[in-house]
Amino acid sequence: MDNQACSFGIELARFSLPAALVIVGWIVVNHLAVKREMDKSRREMIAKSADGLCDAVDKLFEDANKYHSSERDQQLEVKIKITLSDLSQRVSSLAQITQDKSKLTICLSAVVKLRQAVTSKHFEDEHTESLGNSSIHEEIADASLAMKRSLVELKHSQFPLPTVYR
Numbered sequence: 700m701d702n703q704a705c706s707f708g709i710e711l712a713r714f715s716l717p718a719a720l721v722i723v724g725w726i727v728v729n730h731l732a733v734k735r736e737m738d739k740s741r742r743e744m745i746a747k748s749a750d751g752l753c754d755a756v757d758k759l760f761e762d763a764n765k766y767h768s769s770e771r772d773q774q775l776e777v778k779i780k781i782t783l784s785d786l787s788q789r790v791s792s793l794a795q796i797t798q799d800k801s802k803l804t805i806c807l808s809a810v811v812k813l814r815q816a817v818t819s820k821h822f823e824d825e826h827t828e829s830l831g832n833s834s835i836h837e838e839i840a841d842a843s844l845a846m847k848r849s850l851v852e853l854k855h856s857q858f859p860l861p862t863v864y865r
Contacts, residue, residue, distance in 0.1 A: 714805045741796050748793060749854035753847050755786055756813070760843040767835055776823055776860040783814050786846075793853070802853040809846040816842035 759782045780821045790806050797803050816838040 739854050746854045749850040756846050763839050799856045802856050806849045809849040813842040813846045
């Protein structure tokens, strides 16, 4: 009987050990696949957000130039302030999902510079005529381009080159 029990134990181990290895392997592979998909989704979300923010910067650029090129429009002032606030909040919220904090810091700095370019001169004053050809348009253009460049760099940093290509 003892020999039979030992033989049964060996047969059980012969069957259950490979089955256990298959189960553990499946759990590990499944965990890694879920992690990879989550990382891919995170990177795609950041890229999509960066694209949307670039579009918002383009619209803000148009609105700011229109505002500074015509008589005072208080509704446009409000729209510009809301857009600037929205840009700032949307860039700040990326901190929750991005791992590249240095690129995000550059984006946040670019938002501040864009806000300054748009609102520091000739904004919310009682002007009744356009500025015409003024350096303010160049400052807004430079700040807009810097903002878009920082967003593109943040987007591209989500997809680093494999070490083979470096």
